[in-house]
Amino acid sequence: MEWFKDHAWETWTALAILLALAELLSLDLVLLMLAVGAGVGVLTALIGLPVAAQILAAVGAATAMLLFVRPGIVKRLHSGPELRLGHDALVGRQGVVVSEVSADAGQIKIGGELWTARPYDETVTIHEGARVDVFQIKGATAYVHPVPAIESDND
Structure with a gap:
């Protein structure tokens, strides 16, 4: 845990990159929302918040993205063009x-x-x-x- 405190922003960055790369394989947008949460973890680590606050901020951001942003994006991606015949x-x-x-x-x-x-x-x-x-x-x-x-x- 001490190592994580010393290298928090690097760890969050690596996690965000890994989740974003894994999203390229799944294309479900869940891992991308989690990557955004990890990005918030990077920001909180850079401003020096404690590890618990970083985790809470990352989980909160990821949850908000999953609940509020992802449904709208998925709806737009899955609806085709309006065909008028x-x-x-x-x-x-x-x-x-x-x-x-x-x-x-x-x-x-x-x-x-x-x-x-x-x-x-x-x-x-x-x-x-x-x-x-x-x-x-x-x-x-x-x-x-x-x-x-x-x-x-x-x-």
């Missing part, structure tokens, strides 16, 4: 008006495909060649809104 994949994309879009209907081109379209706001008429955002798809009809044009002042 079919009509849902078109919502949020932009298209070009092929024939005037009004409350009666019109046509737009989205990603090389022609779609029947109506304005999302029924009072709006969107002219041919305008860029539109797809807000919603109902059946085979895209509900769109014109993309605002940026106008510049040439003085």
